[in-house]
Structure formats: structure tokens, C-alpha cells
Amino acid sequence: MPDVSLANPRADRVKQVRALSGRPARLRHGQFLVEGPQGVREAVRCAPDAVRDVYLTPATAERYDEIVVEARAAGLYVHLGTREVLEAMSPDAQGVLAVVDTRPQTLTEALAALDDPDGGRRRSLLVAVLATVRDPGNAGTVIRAADAAGADLVVLAGDSVDVHNPKVVRSTAGSLFHLSVVAGEPLSDVVDALRSRGLTVLAADGVGEHDLDDLLDVAGHAGARGAGTPDLAASTAWVFGNEAWGLPPEDRDLADAVVRVPIRGKAESLNLATAATVCLYASSRAQR
Known part of the structure; x- marks a missing residue:
């Protein structure tokens, strides 16, 4: 292992890296920070062509030697710095x-990437759409849940948090590098694009006319569904609203149907990330 260079x-250099915790520097340089061994490991493993530099202390380089080995094998710059650095x-x-x-990446590009290159019809798709979600921890957790549920794409629509906010990136625990994440398009345009596909x-x-458990009971069985009942086994995009006020009526009206997660106990509601996880896993189960 080479000697400490920083x-x-x-x-x-230290100031330049630290500045990437702020949005202005990220926009100016077209770069962002990935913090922690899990996130860095997945960046090196799944997106090495996007990684500019990897920084570790001698102690963490020894503890997470697989990161160093894979980074060097990919031809990446690996720098050792003191703990203070x-x-x-x-x-x-x-x-x-x-x-x-x-x-x-635009939504059009992300959807095109999901097409079967041989022109055949792909399996059912699963997409999570965050509508004006502002909390970085929630946004990152939903990206992680979408990855775990086998979703194909996450869209941060409207005035949602910056996907490269350090807390968002940390909260994804590396899932940011496992699936496409698109941001910056109005919710109405996102819905139109997804429906057209x-x-x-x-x-x-919570005010949904359809109960999630009821939809699971009939998923994939056309004869058991009533008219207008959505099929969770089909290609589906879930829209999740803001942490504080949920989905306003005009956003709910954009959807083909509104679905509520059943609350069986005395809890007033579920938080955004928990509700999103339940819905995404329901679709994942149905699509199996």
C-alpha cells in the first residue's frame, strides 16, 4: 500500500472535494460525493466509468481492501489521506x-434503455415516481426500496430534492448505482410519458378508492377484477407525494387510479418511505 499522499x-484539493456537499459546486463541476464504504463500493463496482477519484485513510484502505482492489483494477485514482483530511x-x-x-439522463432516454434490444416485449415494468418530495432521507430510502423490490426506474418529479444531495446519496446505500434515477421533469409530463409506454x-x-390488499388478491386474474380495477401484475408506475401534504387533488387526478394502503392498527398513517416500500413490494409480488 503506498504512503499517505494527502x-x-x-x-x-480537500476544499474542492468538501465543496461538493453544496449544490452550487455540484452543478458547476458536474460531480457529486459518495460517502461511506457501501456507497463507494457500489459506485466502483457498478459505475466505474463515472468515478473520478477514491479517497481512503490507511486504516479504511486495509479494512475495505476490496474497494481498493476493484478500484485499481478499473484503473481508478485511489488516494490515501490522513484521518483529518x-x-x-x-x-x-x-x-x-x-x-x-x-x-x-432524460426520462425518454431512461425508458428507451428499458426496451428489449431484440425488439421483443419485456416483462412488466415497475417505476417509482416521487412528486415534490423534499426530504433527502425519504428520497434516498425510496430509491433503496425501489432497488430492493426490483423496480426499473425512479423519477423525482417537480420540485423534488436534488438526487445528488449527500444525504440522498447516503440514504440509497449504493442503490443509486443499481437503477436509473431521473429528475427535474414536471409530474404531468412524467405521467404522460409513462402512460404512453x-x-x-x-x-x-390514504383517500384512495382501491385497497392495496384487495388489488393483490385479484392481481393477474382478469376475470376476478371489476371494471376499472387496476392490475398490479401489469406494468405499473406508483406516484408518491410530499411528506407533509401528500398528493394534492390535481396530482391524484393525473393517475389512472388512487390506491390506499390499509391501516389495521391505530396508527394515523404511514410515512412516505414506508408506504412506498409496501406499494412497491405489492407490485413486485404481483409481477412475479
Whole structure:
């Protein structure tokens, strides 16, 4: 293992990396931070062409030697810095940090990438749409849940949080590098694009006319469903609303149907990330 090359926590490089915690620097340089061993491991493993630099302390390089081995095998720049340097770059990185290029993608490009290259019909698709979701922890957790449920795409619509916000990236625990995430398009345009590709658009809301469990009971059985009852086994896009006020009526009206998650106990409601996880897993189960 080479000697420590970064020892001055006030060096220009350290300041430049630290600045990426702010949105202006991310936009200016087209780069963002990935903090912590899990996120960096997945960035190196799944998106090495986007990784600019990897930073570790000698201790974390020894502890997470697989990151160093895979990064060097991919031809990436691996830098060792003192604990003080890594903490100056990011106090949340646990001694492991990467600088990664942003790779903006339009919704049209993301959907085209999901097409079967041989022209055949793909399996049912599953998409999560976050409508004006502002909390970075919630947004990152939904991306992670979508990845775990086998979703194909996550869309942050409207005035949602920046997907490259450090807390969003940390909350995804590396899932940001496992599936496409698109941001910045109005919800109405997102819904139109998804519907034009054959997806049923379902809004998750406590006032929904359809009960999620009832839909699971009849998923995939056309004869058992009533007219206008959505099929969870079909290609589906779930729309989830803001943490504080949910989906306003005009956003619910964009959907093909509004679905409620049943509350059997005395809880007033579920938080955004929990409700999204339940809905995505319901679709994942039905699509199996």
C-alpha cells in the first residue's frame, strides 16, 4: 500500500472535494460525493466509468481492501489521506469517499434503455415516481426500496430534492448505482410519458378508492377484477407525494387510479418511505 499522499486538511484539493456537499459546486463541476464504504463500493463496482477519484485513510484502505482492489483494477485514482483530511472532506464518510461524475439522463432516454434490444416485449415494468418530495432521507430510502423490490426506474418529479444531495446519496446505500434515477421533469409530463409506454399510473394516497390488499388478491386474474380495477401484475408506475401534504387533488387526478394502503392498527398513517416500500413490494409480488 503506498504512503499517505494527502496530509494537509486545508489543501485546495480537500476544499474542492468538501465543496461538493453544496449544490452550487455540484452543478458547476458536474460531480457529486459518495460517502461511506457501501456507497463507494457500489459506485466502483457498478459505475466505474463515472468515478473520478477514491479517497481512503490507511486504516479504511486495509479494512475495505476490496474497494481498493476493484478500484485499481478499473484503473481508478485511489488516494490515501490522513484521518483529518478525510474528515475535512466529509465528516460523514467514515474514512471512505469517492468523487463521481453526474450523468444526467432524460426520462425518454431512461425508458428507451428499458426496451428489449431484440425488439421483443419485456416483462412488466415497475417505476417509482416521487412528486415534490423534499426530504433527502425519504428520497434516498425510496430509491433503496425501489432497488430492493426490483423496480426499473425512479423519477423525482417537480420540485423534488436534488438526487445528488449527500444525504440522498447516503440514504440509497449504493442503490443509486443499481437503477436509473431521473429528475427535474414536471409530474404531468412524467405521467404522460409513462402512460404512453403502456404503464398504469397509480397514486398512493390514504383517500384512495382501491385497497392495496384487495388489488393483490385479484392481481393477474382478469376475470376476478371489476371494471376499472387496476392490475398490479401489469406494468405499473406508483406516484408518491410530499411528506407533509401528500398528493394534492390535481396530482391524484393525473393517475389512472388512487390506491390506499390499509391501516389495521391505530396508527394515523404511514410515512412516505414506508408506504412506498409496501406499494412497491405489492407490485413486485404481483409481477412475479
